[in-house]
Amino acid sequence: MGLDALRKKIETKTAKLGVIGLGYVGLPVAALFAEKGFSVVGIDLKQTRIEMINAGKSPIEGEEPGLEELISDVVKSGRLRATTDYDALKDADVVLIDVETPVNDDHVPEYAALRSALKSLSQVLKEGALVVVESTIMPGTMEKIVRPLLEKETGRAAGKGFLLGNCPERVMPGKLLKNLRSMSRIAGGDSEATAETMAMLYRHAVEADVDTTDWITAEIVKTAENTYRDVQIAFANEVALICEALGADVWAVREFVRKSPGRDMLFPGAGVGGHCIPKDPWLLASSVADADVPIRLIPAARAINSGMPAHVFRLIEGKLGNLEGKKVLILGYAYLQDSDDTRNSPSADLEDLLTEAGAAVVVHDPYIAGFDGDVYAMADECDIAVLMTAHGQYKGLDLAKMTKALKNPVMVDGRNLLDGEKASAAGLTLVRLGVGSA
Ligand code: SAJ
Secondary structure, three states: OOHHHHHHHHHOOOOEEEEEOOOOOHHHHHHHHHHOOOEEEEEOOOHHHHHHHHOOOOOOOOOOOOHHHHHHHHHHOOOEEEEOOHHHHOOOOEEEEOOOOOEOOOOOEOOHHHHHHHHHHHOOOOOOOEEEEOOOOOOOHHHHHHHHHHHHHHOOOEOOOEEEEEOOOOOOOOOHHHHHHHOOEEEEEOOHHHHHHHHHHHOOOOOOOEEEEEHHHHHHHHHHHHHHHHHHHHHHHHHHHHHHHHOOEHHHHHHHHOOOOOOOOOOOOOOOOOOOOOOHHHHHHHOOOOOOOOOOHHHHHHHHHHOHHHHHHHHHHHHHOOOOOOEEEEEOOOOOOOOOOOOOOHHHHHHHHHHHOOOEEEEEOOOOOOOOOOHHHHHOOOOEEEEOOOOHHHHHOOHHHHHHHOOOOEEEEOOOOOOHHHHHHOOOEEEEOOEOOO
């Protein structure tokens, strides 16, 4: 199939699409292109996930507005179907790859799922088809891993026997469909012509800019935008530690700093969790591991942010002394407010530290089954409560009831969520992260 024929199919939405990996990125992507009129085949290894999707159900956890209805509609219309069988991709004109790309404990990316998907795809990939990696990858992966593997396995050259590109996803749990529709995308192709062809496809589904470039740029942009956020959060956290030491209030400092143009200081907090921010800085830093580039800021920011649960632990120790035999209530286990997503949760890190110190830990989280009990009953006989996640529900906590339930009327606020005056009126001592005692 030549470039013009492919572009025509994309333009008229008669191109057959394949999506490999039907997780929290691939499934909304598949459903969105099906909604736009494309015929989409989704591939996943998990048969249970395939069965749910083909029954019009969403296997994605948590609240994802509009997703299950969309899946049901496009499955009913026959525009989306899921299977474990790669043979279903033999007619695909475009294949999007959305498999997991985790980093290991040494912060090195692991590409087993990506390599396996590419190998299986190579066995059926149609001549002239377009392959787009959407997963977040370390800069250099397209050139050093994806292209060579596809060329070897297909016996064809990228840009000739098939077209190849990288178009990083920008999803966020809780807003999967919204982000896919409303956030700009960057299409990095093996050539300008391929990048433009990719952009033609994404412009059917994306209401924002779709820019074209090369794939190294696309890989760097995605990892750099999340590294930027991690560094910004680390700065806010370091200022919080300084304010505590100097007896100042970082939340007041932050408001005044933001009055200076271009000083959009982010929020200090009890830690940085999730699937993107803790991982992507390491992908960016690892990309130059073999080069003579001194990487200092990125690891330092990671160390500050991943050290915040230990800082909260010290705030607790500062109030209770030896934690052996004490009981601590953690409020919030999800990494993000008003979400049930616990990936890389700072609360899990704090729980480990407390357990290691011999304390008993009780966890409350309104979004997580098993943790969503009566928070006041859970506070009973606890020596302290610690707010780790800024769930909106905690804004309405009855602080007088908390004071009554707790053995010691003390609460650590790791997210500046609670009202200091209301707390003191209720007889509750509030230890606020980033606020030093004069
Ligand atoms: N956090 C802070 N201080 C802040 C902001 C966040 O401590 O000022 C913490 C949060 O509590 C959380 C973690 O950092 O534990 C991550 O929060 P996040 O708001 O960055 O949410 P994520 O992890 O879902 O980030 C995603 C990213 N999007 C993509 O990778 C496509 C990020 O680039 C977006 O900025 C973010 O969503 C968003 O706000 O949309």
